[in-house]
Amino acid sequence: MTALVIGAARSGVALVAHLAAAGEKVRVADRKPAAELQSALAQMPSGVELSLGGYDEAVLDGIDVVYASPGVPWDSELLNQARARGIQVSSEIELFLGLCRGTVVGITGTNGKTTTTALTGDVLAAGERPVIVGGNIGDTVLDRVDEITPQHWVVLELSSFQLESVQRPHLHVGVILNITPDHLDRHRTLERYVDLKARAIEDADQALLNSRDALVSGLARRARGQVLWFDRHQPQPPMPLPGRHNMENALAAAAIGRIAGLKDDAINQAIRNFKGVEHRLELVGEWEGVSWYNDSKATNPDAGRGALSAFPGAPVILIAGGYGGGFDLRQWVADVLANTEAVILIGASADELAKELGAHPKVLRAQTLNEAVSMAAGLAREGGVVLLSPAYKSFDMFKDFEDRGNQFKELVRQRFAA
Template sequence: MTFAGMNIAVLGAGVSGISVAQVLRRLGAHVILSDAKAVEKPEFAALRAAGVRLELGYQDESLLTGVDLLVLSPGVSIYNPLVEAAQVQGIPVMSEIEVAYRLCPAPIIAITGTNGKTTTTTLVGEMLKAAGREVVVGGNIGLALSQEVAGISEHGIVVAEISSFQLEGVVDFRPRIAAVLNLTPDHLDRHRSLDNYKAMKERIFRNQRPDDYLVLNYDDPLVRDMAERAPSQAVFFSRKARLSTGARLEDETIVMCWEGKTEAICPVKEMKLFGAHNIENALAASCVAFLAGADAGAIGAVLRTFMGVEHRIEPVAEIRGVRYYNDSKATNPESAIKALEAFDGHIILIAGGRDKKTDLTEFMELAKQKVDHLILLGEAKERFYQAAAAHGVTNIHLVDKFEDAVTLAYRLARPPQVVLLSPACASYDMFNNYEERGRVFKELVRQLK
């Protein structure tokens, strides 16, 4: 599909929608960019100058008149009435990453999962760069994938973080290596059930072929089971099992077992990342990078130096002997649980935000063990308060403003306690995204210092 001369409507004027509209217009398509919100953005002037038609503040079937193709931003659900109307009219529907795939001359590595996607994707990118490959990293991090693939040659490789939202609209998308890191209930407000959520994740490998690879977490039963439906070659990683093939731990060292040989990659104690979840991320990344052609030396060198990604248990500052950590990327309880597990206890935890209505039992049971003070805010604070109290969590504080939460944490914290922002919620009740939430937290902490 060349896209030139086509009449294309793009739904959603976020980062991905703006990017793919620009790309399609440059390719010679006639593009409408539509958003249900009537909000002007600085980028819109350049779009209009390039000939993109913007339709803001409404989305009805009149937008589909004469349209040959409907392209979805990740924020637009396949259950959107306009999407359903397009399907009834026989108008093809695809996601922004499907457009990127059709434009990309290089093989794609695609990584998904409920948690750990950004860290693992970034690790794989760094490992392949260390191995001397031409690499582009994108997808659900950085720029939109349709923008990122424009500058890569057929000799390069694309490493993409892929969300379940992006997978809703794939058609022919076929990564040469796909990875599913884990699966726990998330985004059920959009996907409607765990089965639907799992089905969206499995779209990452449905178009693969027997000579492609699918890297799966052996320790997660829901993920391990995906091998039964994969048309590609499944390769596992495990923190607990002694696998004969794949990435595993041996004497607290990450090793890769392949074709009867075992290669040591990096002792866990030499990694800069900490926490059991990051051992899993390192195992997954090592397995993916190895299958993509990186040698054990390049993989190990990255694991020994990689400090982590922004907003994921990110050290911010030490004030009066108390360390502050930004884990704004923890947008669900499972991710926040992994953050709590990374510390020995004595945590001042800031949590809350846009409630995804996920189960809080395990989160609050762990909070009872590890959290000295729980500070709650946002739309979720009342439900979180009730769940925390029901599980015996003590010292629960409710605040209205984000800055009040940080100030209260500062007043309460004494060594050896740590202050951890790990919201277990989406950010959209108070911020545009989790990145903005994390950066505001860091700035407030620096002001305290």
């Protein structure tokens, strides 16, 4: 058996290691040259055939199965060429789900997936069964599949890209937190995006849904198993992170804990001790009476809205803008007008946002993140908040949202904590 792995990022590295250990011949294809993949290549076993810096249909010659990384569109030309040749097309997450012996909880949604996944892991860890957390949260799972027993809880963050590669995933608990338009540059229509999210619950034993979200609640009829509504969970958990969106994340995690048979005291203690997730409304620090928050993971306007409503009554200086477009900005603009004292715009979307925020009394432009931090420091006053919550993706100025958030934290700490 000869396998082709397309994409040498984290999931690709995990795939290569697993397939090679199983005795399969492996070929890796990536459009990036070897010089940009040194870290990934160093983690791969010897004997792997490499096709780097670009590829064409010839890379399929002699291949029995193709595994595509999440960043590869499921309808890409190469994958369609593979299907036309009768070659099976799969993915890391599909292979993992077929091999996993544990009880799987799959969590998806447009926003809040990572926080809810991490929090659910903490909640389930309060019980007696071992817990594995992974998926889109950043930790691969295929490299841990051999250690998973039937006693394990496995908590997976599932993106639309991952769900696209699994036709009917069978999960014990499928969770959909919320749905708003996102990734339409890849999925093209909202209907397609919703259909992909629905895969998390269509064949699940239990579907955990949000009755406050019209698109999510409308999917209840597509669930094969029992439907539960996490937003109705009682008692309300003691979520330490600010914002209504974080309370919804906590309600989902608490409802999963209840499904797992945990007592409310254990669930609430785990939630009370939760420290949050990096780049998700993360407190960088407080200096001169001003709190600085990194919400770089807010890569769309709906994600940004959650942070905007998290500091009622506080004078908020917002840093926003980035890469992307085609969003309906009306609700985000309304929240910015209602909850911010000043807005500093960066990135490719700055011109569009400046026009949309024409009614705001103080909108400024910064050419760099460093300049934005300096401007925010000059505007902020005691008792206030400086909030990096871009509401756009990061690729115009940064490697990814982690890079954007890390640069922000470093700039703030250099300024105040040196």
